[in-house]
Amino acid sequence: MRHLMKTGLRGSTALSPADLTLKEGGEDDPNDIVTKAIGDLTETVNKRFDDQDADRKKLSDRLDKIEAKSNRAKGEGEDDPDEAAAVEKKAFGTYLRRGDAVPDEDRKALTVANDEQGGYLAPAEMSTEFIRDLVEYSPIRSVASVRGISSPSVKYPKRTSGTNAQWEGEAEEAQESTVTFGQLEVPARKLMTYVDISNELLADSGGTAEAEVRLALAEDVGKKEGAAFVNGTGAGQPEGLMTHTGIAEWVNGSTTAVSPDAMVKMMYNLPAAYRNSGTWMMNGTTLGVIRTLKDGDGRFLWQPSFQAGQPETILGRPVIEAVDMPDVGAGAFPILYGDFSAYRIVDRLAMSILVNPYLLATKGLTRIHATRRVGGRVLQAERFRKLKMSTS
Template identity: 65%
Template sequence: VMYPKRTSVTNAKWKGETQSQEASEPTFGQAEVVIREVNTYVDISNQLLADSAGQAEAEVNLALAEDFGQKEGLAFVNGAGTLDPEGLMTNADIGFTVSGAASTLTADGLINTFYSLPAAYRNAATWVMNSTSLAATRRMKDSVTGSYIWQPALSLGAPESILGRPVVEAVDMPDVGAGNFPVLFGDFSGYRIVDRLALSILVNPYLLATNGITRVHATRRVGAGVIQPAKFRKVKIST
């Protein structure tokens, strides 16, 4: 799937009442999001299918859904972009801000990361980190006022926030550690996920019928990629 990618900006100018407008010529490139496929199959004995009154098939479908969901979540964070989708943390064009400490996150590092994004992206941005990083962040205070930088949700269903922006837990984000990138901050309109085929379950009772086995095929086709790296910033554990 091809998306237009702006590579320059327009050039508006202040004009007097009778002055003519001047043209701008922004340039555009293309960004490609390649569709990937993840698949597997499961063999189930016909006796088990018959004796379980539909429960065995339901359990297999649930296991497949959980497996495919976990694989997609991992790919959207750390996918190499070869056989799997491109992950946010593997895109080489996303910049980073250091945490300010050799082996841990700091409040000042998160504040620096926050303001490293242009305001237009910052005001639509979300923090992403795993539970270990989130636990560490909840204990942080800024060095000026001593206030906690993490804030609880103000109403039921609303997200928690860090420095006024929502925070999302992603289990596949790296842990805090020297040289790691445990936190991502950005406007996620710069990352595209393209669904081509929802989880497809195909039951084939004929292929292995002489062995008393039914084969269940599962397939999912999805692509993802960073379209605008400038909308994101990583935190690197470093001084």
């Protein structure tokens, strides 16, 4: 049979007789074999031409669309965002390299002026920094005795009187003494409030609005409890240092000017054990007055801190600035001196925040509750002295 070998058909459009080789050994008609091979080749070539025509048609249609789009007048908002961004980046790069010598076509890409308003269409930047006023509160906690409790109140046993020993002679009988005891109770008072805030504001602020509310609540609670530790009435709130009736007064001798001699005498009127651990307390205005005072030898009563971390002193003892103390004035008590470990602060519950998104959900609001339970009381009034602006 003779077999027909097809060679050189790739990329060919016609079959040459020289490309056909007949081999002996077959009984098939050579003419039929050649005819079939030519038909197959023709079919393959025609298919390739058809595919190329289809590709050319697609390319032509795409070019027609691009040309039509470029020839059409563009309306507002029809610019390609990617293309516009590329043009702006190129123009900005040219500006960085060449400065004011920017070509007109690039300058147009950078210009965003609105001639009607005479301004620029540049959105304002929203900063994450909040502007807030300063909140001052009295730092009584830094010098007072602070305890944590797990009950609504705490009671401290107190010895109200001592024994009465007497000198006796030989064989004389001793006299009886009595000791009395009492209790001092320090209850934990409750300080609370709530804030309603829009759900939209909570969502749009990315958490900063809620953080600011929590900070505002913490500052408010700190300020209110500091004020109560100084001037609290003890009825529904902590008892303040300046409202305790057992603290002895020392007369200044003048209603308008603080007397250095009165301060020295008031300080040394305390027992040595209390005096040597005492601290001065006054507000900033009074402290400014004290800094100008001198003793009889011309030395300032106030001394600056000569070492980092050490407080400034008055007559050798530290001083704290309490914003809730009164100013110098007739009948006022602008200065307190004593051992502040005798003032007890009890913490029952640190400031607790409860977020309730369900109560006002129909109004689109979230309620944030804040609760603080804290108490304060003077345990030993004899450890303090306060200066009264009076002549008697």
